[in-house]
Amino acid sequence: MRFTKILIANRGEIACRVIRTAKALGYRTVAVHSEADAQALHAALADEAVCIGPPPVRESYLNTQALLRAAASTGADAVHPGYGFLSENEAFAQACQDAGLVFIGPDPEAILHMGNKAGAKRLMLAAGVPCVPxxxxxxxxxxxxxxxxxxxxxxxxxxxxxxxxxxxxxxxxxxxxxxxxxxxxxxxxxxxxxxxxxxxxxAVIEPRHVEVQVFGDRHGNIIHLGERDCSIQRRHQKVFEEAPSPAVSPELRARMGAAAVAAARAVNYVGAGTVEFLLDRDGKFYFLEMNTRLQVEHPVTECITGLDLVAWQIAVARGEALPLTQEQVQLAGHAIEVRLYAEDPYADFLPQSGDVLVWQAPSGPGVRVDHGLIAGQAVSPHYDPMIAKIITCGATREEARRRLIGALQNTQLLGLANNRSFLEAVAGHPVFAAGKATTAFIAQNFDAAQWVRPQPDSLALALAGVLWFDATTPAGARPWRTTGPARWPMTLGENGHRHLIFVTALDRHDYRIEWGAQVHQIRVLERSGAKLSLLADGVRQQALAVFHNGSLHLEFKTLSACFEDLTYAPPAGAEGSAEARIVAPMNGKVLGVFVQPGERVEKGQRVAVLEAMKMEHQLLARRDGMIDQVFVRVGDQVPSKAVLVSLVQEESA
Incomplete structure (x- = not known):
């Protein structure tokens, strides 16, 4: 099958990744984007880009007719679906074929058979693949x-x-x-x-989640490319992936690989697919599901095989045979991938949306970053909160792990909460370092009660005070007394806390800061955009800082925090007022409202449900009381921190 121009029916990092390989192979590329993604990186990377609708996915990335119109208007003759969205939708694959487009993926029949867990499990039982009862x-x-x-x-x-x-x-x-x-x-x-x-x-208790990458062509060849270990998960979503699995021996790899190939052969599979298994403590494995697409975690397989899986997908779609036999597949070294999410790990991993103010991906030997980010773009509440994948590889697992920690430490992302600190903590945990993590790892080692947001130390507060002082006080108007530079009081707000500090400007770039009994001297040496070089108590250090919408976003050592200048702000409201309001924790759509004015509620009772970033979030009453007002209806799109419902004490009512 001949084709010359590929439309990528996706967005973000996977669209960028497919575009780069397609271009390297000499194909023209077409990106599609919603109105929210008009300035996104994937739209800029492609040769052409077409807007396919408003931000909601059902009106854009899940709109088959809009995608087909985009292909027709640009002359694209092939479609790569990426992962997610319509990548495992047999009707979309069939619609592409009916429109004369080459679908770079499996046949619609295979997607149909494996896309439904119930039907797939029945098929696997018939094929003799081990399944969970x-x-x-x-x-x-x-x-x-x-x-x-x-x-x-x-x-x-x-x-x-x-x-x-x-x-x-x-x-x-x-x-x-x-x-x-x-x-x-x-x-x-x-x-x-x-x-x-x-x-x-x-439920298989504390298993490992191990998946096998399979590939098939139209000549009857089906092989596997080894396994990946995806055991570190949160809410059943993968966070870490690595290849090969620390728990899989060569003998077990051969047996799991053979089962995966048998699963693929049962549906005459063509293209890239992944057969997922649960591996129990006794070394028994059970079929979980088959993903009929490229996986998020495919880079770790690429790292240890030296292969480009997207290039293989394109070659198979052209009708070519697989370039390797099973005996020719070689695995070398170790690779680890982590998913960088826009979420707050200190607030039960609540997804976040907002503007990316600073973004600089790490680089270096054995470091790969797949992303679709540019500084200044907005992370929308309409899409998945994963914003980048950081992948490291090395000759050994320990080398890959150490490189991962270094890459995370060198990742610069300011503007919205993210899980980088959590990823670094996991990578440094002794259980992960020993290769012993199961699907219970996060629940066992990162209990929400113990995983507490770090508070800024006195030096971080001092630096925040210096930056705010510098931003709000012109150089020619520095406080001064006859006895010398004035000691200037400032109140900084951070995560609901108020901190009183005193700043003394010794000269234009040199400051003395006091917080309680702690005293620091900071000299600002150099600024370049958000990057800051300073001398703090005689030690030269680096920081990132940017002002946005009345807040200072600061990254300093291990702290990433947001500071406000509350020096002239009125005193904080009465204690308990926050509990009287149910607010939207992020931008989202109201799926349900379960109370009405005058109704009595108890602490912990479900009040509303909000959908954001493809997940449902239950909003609960934070105290006993009477519903005073309900400000939203089902279907409303609400911004972060919008008040949805208010309560009053029953005696007040």
Missing amino acids: GYQGADQSDATLIAQAREIGFPIMVKAAAGGGGRGMRLVAKPEDLPNALASARSEAQNAFGSDELILER
């Missing part, structure tokens, strides 16, 4: 699911049959918790995938 039947009534769950035994996993990425998935420990889990999983699955079909599986 469970229920994948057509009867979806609560009564049947509850009865089947009791027969399978608890704990049990409830999963969306049509989805992945942790959406529509619930771990249920007790029978009495199952009805609510079924309801919430159905709702989330319907919103994410357009289907509320569920399956049940016996």
Whole structure:
């Protein structure tokens, strides 16, 4: 099949990654973007770019007709779906073929067979692939699911049959918790995938999540390219991925690889795919699902095989045979990938949206960064919060791990909360360093009660005070007394805390700062954009700082924080006033409102549900009280910190 111009039906880092390989192979490229992504990097990298609709995904990236029109208007004759969105939608693959476009992915029939977890599991059982005991039947009534769950035994996993990425998935420990889990999983699955079909599986306790990369062509060849370990997960979403798995021996690799190839052969698979398994403590593995697309974590396989998997996808779509046989596949070294998310790890990993004020990806030997970021762009609440992938490789796992820590430390990202500090903590944890992490790792080692936001130390406060003082006080108007430079009081706000400091400007660039009994001397040596070089108590150091919307975003040593100048602000409100308001924790869409004015609620009661960044967020009352006002309706799009519901004490009402 001949084609010359590829439309990439995706966005962000995967669109950029596909564009780069396609261009290197001599193909013209077409990017598509929503109105929210008009200035995005993937749109700028492609030879042509077409706007396909408003920000909501159903009106843009999930709009098949808009994508086909974009291909027709630009003369694209092939489509690469990336991952997510329509990449595993058999109707989209068929629509591309019906329009005369080459779909760079598997046939629609294979997507259909493997895209539904229930049907895929039935197929794998018939093919002799080991599967977790469970229920994948057509009867979806609560009564049947509850009865089947009791027969399978608890704990049990409830999963969306049509989805992945942790959406529509619930771990249920007790029978009495199952009805609510079924309801919430159905709702989330319907919103994410357009289907509320569920399956049940016996929960495999503390397994490893190990997946095998497979590849097939139209000449009957199917091989595997080794495994990846994706055990470190949060809310069933992968955070770390590495290849090869520390838990897989050559003998186990051969058996898992053979099972993965058998799974792919059962559907005459063509192109790149991933067969995912759970590996238990006894070395037994069970089929989990097959992803009929390129995976987010494909770079680690590329690092240890030296192959370009997107180039292989394009070659297979042209009708070429696989360039290697199974015996010719060589694995060398070790690679680790982490997902950099726009989320607050100190607030239960709440997704964040906002402007990227500073972005500089790390570089160096064995470091690769896949991203679609540019400084100044907005991270939208309409899309997944993953903003970059940082990949490191080395001759050994320890070399790759040490390079990963260094790369994270050299990643510069200011403007919105992100999980970089969490990734660095995981990479440095002794359990991960020993290669012993299971899917229970994060829950066991990073309990929310222990994972507390670090407070700025006196030196960080001193630097923030200097920068605010410098920004608000002209050089010719520095406080002065007859006895010398004045000692100037400032109040800094940070994460709800107020800090009183005293700043003395010794000269234009030299400052003395006091915070309680702590005294520091800081001299600003050089500034270049957001980069700052300073002499702090005699030690030369670096920092990043930028002012935006009345706040100072500061990154200094291990701290990343946002400071306000509250020197002239009125005193803080009465204690407890915050608990009287239910506010949107991020930009999002109101999916449900469960209270009305005059209704009594108790602390912890569900008040509303907000959908943002492809996840549902339950909003709970923070105290007992009476509903005073409800400010939103279902379907409303609300900004971060918008008040949704207000409460009053019952006696006040």
